[in-house]
Amino acid sequence: xSGNYFTNPIEFLISTLxxxxxxxxxxxxxxxxxxxxxYNPVSQFLVRVTNxxxxxxxxxxxxxGKLDIAAIVLMVALQLLALTxxxxxxxxxxxxxxVIILGLAELVSLAINVFFFxxxxxxxxxxxxxxxxxxxxxxxxxxxxxxLRPIQxxxxxxxxxxxxxxxxxxxxxVLRMLVMPLLA
Numbered sequence: 464x465s466g467n468y469f470t471n472p473i474e475f476l477i478s479t480l481x482x483x484x485x486x487x488x489x490x491x492x493x494x495x496x497x498x499x500x501x502y503n504p505v506s507q508f509l510v511r512v513t514n515x516x517x518x519x520x521x522x523x524x525x526x527x528g529k530l531d532i533a534a535i536v537l538m539v540a541l542q543l544l545a546l547t548x549x550x551x552x553x554x555x556x557x558x559x560x561x562v563i564i565l566g567l568a569e570l571v572s573l574a575i576n577v578f579f580f581x582x583x584x585x586x587x588x589x590x591x592x593x594x595x596x597x598x599x600x601x602x603x604x605x606x607x608x609x610x611l612r613p614i615q616x617x618x619x620x621x622x623x624x625x626x627x628x629x630x631x632x633x634x635x636x637v638l639r640m641l642v643m644p645l646l647a
Contacts, residue, residue: 467617468626470475470552470553473552474549474552474553475544477549477552478545478553481541481545482545483547484512485514485538485542485573486542486573486577487509487515488513488534488537488541489510489538489570489573489574489577490509490577491510492531492532492538493577493606494506494509494602494606495534496529496530496531497531497605497606497608497609498623499530499601499602499606500603500607500635501600501603503598503601503602504598505598505599505602510589513537517531517533517534520533520536524536537633538570539567542566542567542570543562543563546562546565546566546569547562560565562623563579564646567646568643568646570638570641571642571646575635575639575642577606578606578610578631578635579632579635579636580609581607582604582610582611582628582631582632582635583628583632585600585603585604585607585628588603601620607631610625611628611631614627614630614631614634618630
């Protein structure tokens with residue numbers, strides 16, 4: 464009984480802590496990819512939180528162009544470690560192939576979710592407080608611009624209303640429906 468009693472809270476803690484840190488590394492990776500403002504306070508927070516693991520890894524794994532390969536390796540390694548710990552905590556064996564595929568699926572899903580929720584937050588902020596500047600909204604616009612800009616070129620605003628977020632959200636859902644079954 465005591466083993467089962469502690470399993471769920473420990474699994475929750477492992478899952479939550481790893482997920483939050485992987486999200487932090489993912490945000491740093493994506494913001495670097497879109498060349499967001501490095502001196503933004505939110506960017507600086509992400510850098511300080513992720514540097515302890517990324518800096519040593521970058522000495523071994525260099526980047527390729529704009530791609531921060533060390534960040535990708537770190538995200539994959541952390542995701543695989545979290546899944547392995549959870550499987551072991553449940554008392555199962557660790558099928559390496561399944562853990563790798565599940566780990567990659569989780570990271571792809573996270574990347575889609577980051578863009579999905581960033582667009583939703585950006586839309587809500589544009590309704591609540593349009594035109595206001597703060598460091599968070601600046602990064603939000605930098606992050607969503609590569610997704611929204613191509614759609615804005617195809618679909619101009621209708622009566623002053625930008626429909627690109629709607630089409631981007633639909634596109635992200637379709638992407639999820641196409642990609643996730645391949646990884647499942």
